[in-house]
Every structure is written in C-alpha cells, then in structure tokens.
Amino acid sequence: MDGLISFFGSHHAIRAETVLKRHGHATRLVPGPRELSPNCGVALRFEYARRDEVLALLGDRRVRIDGVHLYTPRTDGFS
Amino acid sequence: MALAGLLRPGDRVVTTAIEHNSVMRPLRHLESLGVALTVVPCGRDGAISAERIDAALQGARLLVTTHASNVSGAILPIGELAALAQRRRALYLVDAAQTAGIVPIDLGTTEVDLLAFTGHKGLFGPPGTGGLYVREGVEIQPLVRGGTGSDSAHEVQPAFMPDALESGTLNVAGIAGLGAGVRFVAGIGVDAVQAHERRLATRFVDAAAEIPRVMVHGPAGAAERCGIVSFSVAGVSPSEVGLLLDESFGIMARTGLHCAPSAHRTLGTFPAGTVRFGFGWFNTAAEVDAAVDALRQIVAWSTKAAAGAM
Structure with a gap:
C-alpha cells in the first residue's frame, strides 16, 4: 500500500477504515507520521492508484479527511 | 468539574508544565474567561521545584497538579505540595489519573482538598467511569444541575453531597464495573x-x-x-x-x-x-x-x- 490518508481525529479514521473494508479495499490503520500531518493520531494506508474511488467513497459517507499522500513508510523495509 | 466549580474570574490558579490536556484545556478555557493562570516549569527529568511552586502560590486560590506524568512517569510529591498549598491557604486538586490503584494515596493523612481519578486505568473499570473526591467543607459549584431523586419539592439544586454534583441518571452499569475493578485491586x-x-x-x-x-x-x-x-x-x-x-x-x-x-x-x-x-x-x-x-x-x-x- 503506497497511499496514506491523514485525519483530524481518530473517529473519522476508524470510520474510513470501516467504509473502505466494506467495499473491499486493502487498508490498514497506522500511527500518523508527523512529517505529513501535525495532527497526532492514526492514519490510514490504502492503494494510491485507487484514490479517486476511495475519496469519492469517503466523501459520499461524509468522512472528514485532512490530507491524501503518496507515502510508503520505510518501515516496510524492516526485516 | 472541579476546575469550573472552584475558579471564578479574578482567581489565580497554579499548575505545572507536565499536565495532561484534561487539566490544561479546561484551565486555558478558564483563563480566557478571566482566571489568572500560572504554569510552573519542571526540570527535564520531569521533577518539579517546590520552591517555585511555593513562590507561585502567593495569593493563589488553587494549586492543581498531576500525581504522575502520563508522559515520563515521574511521580510528584503530593504530600509536600499539599503542605505548601495549605500554608499558602490555597486549595489543592490532584489529578490521579495515572496513579489511582497503582500508587498508594492516603487522603486521611495527606492534606489534599480534591482528587480526580479515572476508572479505566489502574482501577480496571470500564471507560467513561471515574470519580472526584471533595474534602468535606470545600465549596464547589456543580457543572451540571438537574434531577437528583432527592429534595424533590425544591426547584434549586441541593447543596449536600454527593447530590449537589450528581445530577441525572448515573452510569450504574459502569459504576458497578468500576466497583468490581476496585475490589480486584484491593484484593491484590x-x-x-x-x-x-x-x-x-x-x-x-x-x-x-x-x-x-x-x-x-x-x-x-x-x-x-x-x-x-x-x-x-x-x-x-x-x-x-x-x-x-x-x-x-x-x-x-x-x-x-x-x-x-x-x-x-x-x-x-x-x-x-x-x-x-x-x-x-x-x-x-x-x-x-x-x-x-x-x-x-x-x-x-x-x-x-x-x-x-x-
């Protein structure tokens, strides 16, 4: 997953995860990286290629988001 | 509840630089309403200076500190701070969110006036439960007024405890869960x-x-x-x-x-x-x-x- 959505609060992050999972999107809640958003809390990883579809879905469900980023955490390289 | 119930515009309140937002945000709000707020800095290890607190307490109505930092784990000497506050004739409110059920607190021998605790940490209660200890004789205005199932003929809030501060339907299931948690901790x-x-x-x-x-x-x-x-x-x-x-x-x-x-x-x-x-x-x-x-x-x-x- 190479995309990341940041939020203003964890309520919206958890709702976004529920909505995306229900529609079959690969997604995962992670701690929000500070360099992308100063709003502390959780962020949501997703497939960046499907961002239009994902954003439409979240907009339709009135999930408030802070920002959308092309982002792969370097921790993916941990082994 | 304790902060809004005790402080009025013109009062001064003293706190430390290691408080949680659960204390700091109500204080900043009260500051915007005219309460004077003094935040006493701490050392890098989270230790507080009793001298600086004592100096800041001159003329203050209330001292509020956490019992232990939720960031560094540093425990504050609440007995010593209570004695300082008492000498300066200020009330002392302790935020025991991190320590209730974890660090022994004896309200019988410590001159703490008010102590707030949450149920969902060291007391193993459900989220959304907690309590406020108010020493007898401390005057505190309720944050919420309403039905108490007592003094029902009167349309003003009862002044006696705990009804003065306990309006509306209590979270009985949550409180029962907290009671079970407290009994568990007391057993250990x-x-x-x-x-x-x-x-x-x-x-x-x-x-x-x-x-x-x-x-x-x-x-x-x-x-x-x-x-x-x-x-x-x-x-x-x-x-x-x-x-x-x-x-x-x-x-x-x-x-x-x-x-x-x-x-x-x-x-x-x-x-x-x-x-x-x-x-x-x-x-x-x-x-x-x-x-x-x-x-x-x-x-x-x-x-x-x-x-x-x-």
Whole structure:
C-alpha cells in the first residue's frame, strides 16, 4: 500500500477504515507520521492508484479527511 | 468539574508544565474567561521545584497538579505540595489519573482538598467511569444541575453531597464495573501493584540504557516513577517505532505527544513526541524482555538503513 490518508481525529479514521473494508479495499490503520500531518493520531494506508474511488467513497459517507499522500513508510523495509 | 466549580474570574490558579490536556484545556478555557493562570516549569527529568511552586502560590486560590506524568512517569510529591498549598491557604486538586490503584494515596493523612481519578486505568473499570473526591467543607459549584431523586419539592439544586454534583441518571452499569475493578485491586493490594510495576519499569529502563541510540526520558530513580516509561530512538520517529512494535512484534505502545504538549516541551521532545510503554499488573518480565529485544532489532535495522545497506 503506497497511499496514506491523514485525519483530524481518530473517529473519522476508524470510520474510513470501516467504509473502505466494506467495499473491499486493502487498508490498514497506522500511527500518523508527523512529517505529513501535525495532527497526532492514526492514519490510514490504502492503494494510491485507487484514490479517486476511495475519496469519492469517503466523501459520499461524509468522512472528514485532512490530507491524501503518496507515502510508503520505510518501515516496510524492516526485516 | 472541579476546575469550573472552584475558579471564578479574578482567581489565580497554579499548575505545572507536565499536565495532561484534561487539566490544561479546561484551565486555558478558564483563563480566557478571566482566571489568572500560572504554569510552573519542571526540570527535564520531569521533577518539579517546590520552591517555585511555593513562590507561585502567593495569593493563589488553587494549586492543581498531576500525581504522575502520563508522559515520563515521574511521580510528584503530593504530600509536600499539599503542605505548601495549605500554608499558602490555597486549595489543592490532584489529578490521579495515572496513579489511582497503582500508587498508594492516603487522603486521611495527606492534606489534599480534591482528587480526580479515572476508572479505566489502574482501577480496571470500564471507560467513561471515574470519580472526584471533595474534602468535606470545600465549596464547589456543580457543572451540571438537574434531577437528583432527592429534595424533590425544591426547584434549586441541593447543596449536600454527593447530590449537589450528581445530577441525572448515573452510569450504574459502569459504576458497578468500576466497583468490581476496585475490589480486584484491593484484593491484590496497591502496594503489590506498585512493586510489580516498578520492577517491570526498572527492568526495562536498565536494559534500554544498554541499547545504543535509545534514550529513556524522565526520572533516574525507580522510586520517582510509576509504570510509565517514555523513550526515543535516534534516527527512527516515534510513529515508525510504534508501527514496527505493533506489526512485527505484536507489542502495543503509544506514540506522539500523549495529549500533553507542554510536558514534551519540558522533556525536550516537542514536537516529535516519544514512544511510551505503560507497564501494568498483567504484564510480565518476559514481556519486558521481548520489548527490549524488539527495540534492539529496530535499532539494528535503522543503523543498517542509515549506513545505506538497504
């Protein structure tokens, strides 16, 4: 997953995860990286290629988001 | 409830720089309404200076401090602070969110006027439960007024406790759950809980000190901290450490600012924040060792990454 959505609060992050999972999107809640958003809390990883579809879905469900980023955490390289 | 119920415009309140937002945000709001607020700075290890508190207390109506920092785990000497407040004729409110059920508190011998605690941490109660101790004779205005099932013929709020502060339908199921948690803790004994958490925290702090690039924040002495330990890993952000601990090791940590920005300014860890472990009664020495081992692996990985080997 190479995309990341940041939020203003964890309520919206958890709702976004529920909505995306229900529609079959690969997604995962992670701690929000500070360099992308100063709003502390959780962020949501997703497939960046499907961002239009994902954003439409979240907009339709009135999930408030802070920002959308092309982002792969370097921790993916941990082994 | 305690802050809004005690402070009026023109009053002065003294607090410390390591408070949680649960204290700081109501205080900042009251400040905007005309309450004078003095925030006394702490040392980098989270220690407070009794002299500075004492000086700030001149003419103050209230002193409010946490019992232990939710960031560094530093325990404050509430007995000593209570004596200072009493001498300066200020009320003293303690935020025991981190310590109720974990660090023994004797309200019979400590001159604390008010003490707020949450049910969902050391007392093993459900989220959304908690309590406020108010010493007899302290006058406090209710935050909420309404039905109490008492004094029903009168359309003004009863003045007697606890009805003065307990309007509306109580969360009986939650309170019963909290009662079960309290009985459980009483069965173990708070001293035993504290000894267990102290053993685990000390085990972690001692082992983490041996790992290069890992820096543990807060007090050096085991007796000055509760089961909370905050640390940083040079070259790896708190959120990265938290993600690796979770996904690769199944270890839960809290990362970031922990709702206490000025506490991090005190520790020198603002705005990055820290990684925090909260060792509790149900944790074991083997789990502490697993966490230390995970940190070693994370440090080894980041060192390799920094050397460009990946």
